[in-house]
Amino acid sequence: MIAPMLREAWYAMRANRLRTFLTMLGMMIGVGAVVLMTAIGQGAQFVVDQSIASMGSNLFIVLSGSTTSGGVRTGSGAVPTLTMADAEAIAGLPAISAVAPNQPGTAQVVYGPNNWSTRVTGTTPSYLEVRDWSLSAGYPFTDSDVRFATRVALLGQTVVRNLFGDEDPVGKTIRIQQSPFVVVGVLAAKGQSLNGQDQDDTILIPITTAQRKVFGSQFPGTVRFIMAQATSPQSMPAAQQEMTQLLRQRHHIRAGADSDFDIRNLTAVANTAAETSRVMTLMLGAIASISLLVGGIGIMNIMLVSVTERTREIGIRVAIGARERDIRLQFLLEAIIISVSGCFIGVLIGVGGAVLANLVAQMAVVITGASILLAFLVAAGVGVFFGFYPANKAARLSPIEALRYQ
Amino acid sequence: MAEQAFIVVEHLYKQYETAAGPVPVLKDVNLRIEAREFMALMGPSGSGKSTFMNILGCLDLPTGGSYVLNGQDVGKLGKDRLAHLRNEVIGFVFQGFNLLPRANLLDNVALPLVYCRVAKDERVRRAGEMLEKVGLGGYGNSMPNRISGGQQQRVAIARALVNRPRLILADEPTGNLDTKTSAEIMNIFARLNAEEGITIVLVTHEPDIAAYAKRLVRFVDGRVTHDGAVLREVMMDEQP
Numbered sequence: 260m261i262a263p264m265l266r267e268a269w270y271a272m273r274a275n276r277l278r279t280f281l282t283m284l285g286m287m288i289g290v291g292a293v294v295l296m297t298a299i300g301q302g303a304q305f306v307v308d309q310s311i312a313s314m315g316s317n318l319f320i321v322l323s324g325s326t327t328s329g330g331v332r333t334g335s336g337a338v339p340t341l342t343m344a345d346a347e348a349i350a351g352l353p354a355i356s357a358v359a360p361n362q363p364g365t366a367q368v369v370y371g372p373n374n375w376s377t378r379v380t381g382t383t384p385s386y387l388e389v390r391d392w393s394l395s396a397g398y399p400f401t402d403s404d405v406r407f408a409t410r411v412a413l414l415g416q417t418v419v420r421n422l423f424g425d426e427d428p429v430g431k432t433i434r435i436q437q438s439p440f441v442v443v444g445v446l447a448a449k450g451q452s453l454n455g456q457d458q459d460d461t462i463l464i465p466i467t468t469a470q471r472k473v474f475g476s477q478f479p480g481t482v483r484f485i486m487a488q489a490t491s492p493q494s495m496p497a498a499q500q501e502m503t504q505l506l507r508q509r510h511h512i513r514a515g516a517d518s519d520f521d522i523r524n525l526t527a528v529a530n531t532a533a534e535t536s537r538v539m540t541l542m543l544g545a546i547a548s549i550s551l552l553v554g555g556i557g558i559m560n561i562m563l564v565s566v567t568e569r570t571r572e573i574g575i576r577v578a579i580g581a582r583e584r585d586i587r588l589q590f591l592l593e594a595i596i597i598s599v600s601g602c603f604i605g606v607l608i609g610v611g612g613a614v615l616a617n618l619v620a621q622m623a624v625v626i627t628g629a630s631i632l633l634a635f636l637v638a639a640g641v642g643v644f645f646g647f648y649p650a651n652k653a654a655r656l657s658p659i660e661a662l663r664y665q
Numbered sequence: 666m667a668e669q670a671f672i673v674v675e676h677l678y679k680q681y682e683t684a685a686g687p688v689p690v691l692k693d694v695n696l697r698i699e700a701r702e703f704m705a706l707m708g709p710s711g712s713g714k715s716t717f718m719n720i721l722g723c724l725d726l727p728t729g730g731s732y733v734l735n736g737q738d739v740g741k742l743g744k745d746r747l748a749h750l751r752n753e754v755i756g757f758v759f760q761g762f763n764l765l766p767r768a769n770l771l772d773n774v775a776l777p778l779v780y781c782r783v784a785k786d787e788r789v790r791r792a793g794e795m796l797e798k799v800g801l802g803g804y805g806n807s808m809p810n811r812i813s814g815g816q817q818q819r820v821a822i823a824r825a826l827v828n829r830p831r832l833i834l835a836d837e838p839t840g841n842l843d844t845k846t847s848a849e850i851m852n853i854f855a856r857l858n859a860e861e862g863i864t865i866v867l868v869t870h871e872p873d874i875a876a877y878a879k880r881l882v883r884f885v886d887g888r889v890t891h892d893g894a895v896l897r898e899v900m901m902d903e904q905p
Binding site: 270577578585 | 722725752757764765768775779828
């Protein structure tokens, strides 16, 4: 049944080559636009997701809180209320898997004739775990380095490039704020953070070294902020509650009083960014779908013309025994063939356009089988939807009038 | 009930609704056609014979009265059943041949078989046989516009025959053909009727064509005015 109908559909389409092509063109452009826009949207999403992954997962940042003195309120982190001991206590919580206290600063770094100003972060070895950061060379510093405040450093890729060029930095000695440090390892490249910062432009040193020998501190033993990683995404609310409770207790804060610290869920912030890019992908796809819709209307238009032109043929078919559903299927098949083959070429156009955008405009694009499959299904759906009315019109023609039609 | 005729038409009425009110076309037509009959249907333009043929062919339904074909009351059948009757019981032959222009002769002849889901090999075989039968054996791959009118009408007859119908309705089948070709076509009909016992109802304006039939029914103004022998004098007032 289907095979001869397909053949007849092919004859009918071949008889009006230009018209068939133009109708398909509408679908090609529509599908091409959807595929291309989705590829670009998902590309942007991929970039965001990647920077989120580079930040580390299930991450909290615990900041020193604000204080009010004489009616003047200071911002978060202004008063160093968090200590190394707090960090160690947090590490003991069940919902927390790793904790890294942070003492960041900016310092001039010198190696031989080269010098470079960079972010220097004093922290503990678990920082690498929290940030999900690996080394590309050498070894990380250890807890004993933290205990004895040794002068060792891990360099980010950008720092390596600026100080060492092609030279291997492991084992070399650099100067941070005039003090000599041995480079024990090199951090793997991480790229840009969500707010566009170069994450590789950094040096990690033991936190004790940072406190005592590099930046000094008017409040010994305090840290600027603490990074804490929850054991899983599901345990994040529990982790937040446990930390709040623990710190309030440790800081002797009475019930009802404001906390002197601030816990921020970085993952939630990141998810918002991811959500934004997802919505953007959706928007691009939706706008492109409008051209798909227009393509569908083009199919409907041509099928209506075709039904009118072939009225007599329909009459003949009915006279020799075609049922309404046979006629309907015949015209529906034609509409689907046009939309699906238009879609096929449209996918090629869309993928080609995406590759071109990637090569010429350096845009991040992601083409997934799912998006192509979706475009195909939508196109077939458009064919059925917009082909149905004309096909139904054909099926309901009065055979007598159809046979009389010249 | 006694042995029922192949076609029984009783008190058949048909009227068309127009803007100017209902226009009656058939008024109380009563007709019995036995199997194996060869009947010519004549009448001036507007006498209702085309409407009657459409009803016989299950393309149109009567407004009143009954039409029983092969024991089935056509007025009570659904659309799909009517299509089934057109496909398997009735074969149509039209004045304008009505072949599908884009399909070759074999596909044209095989078309009715597509609608009753006959497998491809069987379709090709039977359509080939039918083309053979009407003397166009080697033409299966030709296109309809490449052959003469007489040949096209023979293809149309082959198409009407391919599903082994019991009734052939021919609406002025020789209207577009010259005298010699008309005779060839009518000989095919006569042979089908005599040798295979296919009932044939033929609409024509030409006495020479009607003369092939064994029974003549004449319509005037929506009523049967003659039913019986094929008499020349009955046909004389016919407009060619």
